[in-house]
Amino acid sequence: AQRVTQPEKLLSVFKGAPVELKCNYSYSGSPELFWYVQYSRQRLQLLLRHISRESIKGFTADLNKGETSFHLKKPFAQEEDSAMYYCALSKPGSQKLVFGQGTRLTINP
Amino acid sequence: DTGVSQDPRHKITKRGQNVTFRCDPISEHNRLYWYRQTLGQGPEFLTYFQNEAQLEKSRLLSDRFSAERPKGSFSTLEIQRTEQGDSAMYLCASSPVDRTTNYGYTFGSGTRLTVV
Numbered sequence: 001a002q003r004v005t006q007p008e009k010l011l012s013v014f015k016g017a018p019v020e021l022k023c024n025y026s027y028s029g030s031p032e033l034f035w036y037v038q039y040s041r042q043r044l045q046l047l048l049r050h051i052s053r054e055s056i057k058g059f060t061a062d063l064n065k066g067e068t069s070f071h072l073k074k075p076f077a078q079e080e081d082s083a084m085y086y087c088a089l090s091k092p093g094s095q096k097l098v099f100g101q102g103t104r105l106t107i108n109p
Numbered sequence: 110d111t112g113v114s115q116d117p118r119h120k121i122t123k124r125g126q127n128v129t130f131r132c133d134p135i136s137e138h139n140r141l142y143w144y145r146q147t148l149g150q151g152p153e154f155l156t157y158f159q160n161e162a163q164l165e166k167s168r169l170l171s172d173r174f175s176a177e178r179p180k181g182s183f184s185t186l187e188i189q190r191t192e193q194g195d196s197a198m199y200l201c202a203s204s205p206v207d208r209t210t211n212y213g214y215t216f217g218s219g220t221r222l223t224v225v
Contacts, residue, residue: 004151034213043112044152044200046213086151095140095204096165097214099151 002027004089006100013077014108021072021103023061023087031089033070034097035061038084047072047085057081077107113217115201121223122191129187130220134203141184142214143176144200145169152200158184159206191224198222 003026013019025031033050048056050063050070061072070087087100114133122128134141140159144152155174156166160181170176173191178184188195198221202214 009149036213043218044216046215049213088151095142095157096154097152098154101149101151 002031002089002091002098004087004098004100006085006087006103008103009101010104010106012106012108015079016076019072019074019077019081019105019107021085021087021105023070023072023100025068025070025087025089027068027089027091030065030092032092033061033063034088034090035059035070035072036086036088036099038086040083044086079107079109081105082107113201113203113215115199115217115220117220118218119221119223121225124193124224125190127187127189128191128222129185130199130201130222131183131185132201132217133183134201135215136182137205138203138215139181139206140204141178142202142204143184143186144202146198146200146219147196155186188222191222193224196222196224 005024007022035047036044037047038044048054059074061070063070084102084104086102088097090097116131142157143155145155146152154167155170156176158178161178173189176186198219200219201217204214
């Protein structure tokens with residue numbers, strides 16, 4: 001069965017510092033991986049997909065198959081990055097997403 | 110089209126009562142999903158539709174839960190004989206159809222159910 005683990009429930013960094021939100025997964029094949037974000041009083045929204053190899057709002061995420069990880073990174077945190085972040089996985093060709101428990105990121109001024 | 114709409118936003122019900130939630134997806138999206146989220150957890154998959162066909166159901170979806178999408182547009186999720194453990198945020202999402210990849214979803218704001 002697929003599983004997504006986000007080991008940090010809470011993460012707090014200062015503005016301008018680098019940010020890394022950890023995501024580890026268990027799946028024997030080649031999954032599709034996503035990061036979703038939920039800002040205060042807003043709906044859950046897609047941040048980025050690994051298949052697109054994109055950078056959104058300065059965030060990037062690299063799939064490391066050897067370590068089965070998909071950590072989200074940003075070199076310089078901004079206060080507006082404070083939000084709840086969820087890592088999610090789907091099997092190729094599947095529409096079902098398996099989510100991690102989420103990490104609450106707080107950026108301190 | 111303002112995105113995925115869910116109604117109601119909040120529902121408080123007494124244990125044992127039936128409740129029904131509605132979801133209106135983005136009109137061009139053929140796929141519609143229901144998830145449940147409890148406090149401190151990520152969303153958990155319940156079921157999904159492609160057009161009017163319900164293609165997958167989670168084991169979380171007990172006999173008391175039923176979902177429909179009769180005309181391939183809006184969907185309803187009904188919970189019969191509610192229990193306190195049903196208290197959660199019920200999220201609806203939609204996505205376009207693609208045979209080879211998962212584009213990711215557009216979520217609604219959710220319906221928060223409280224069973225007292």
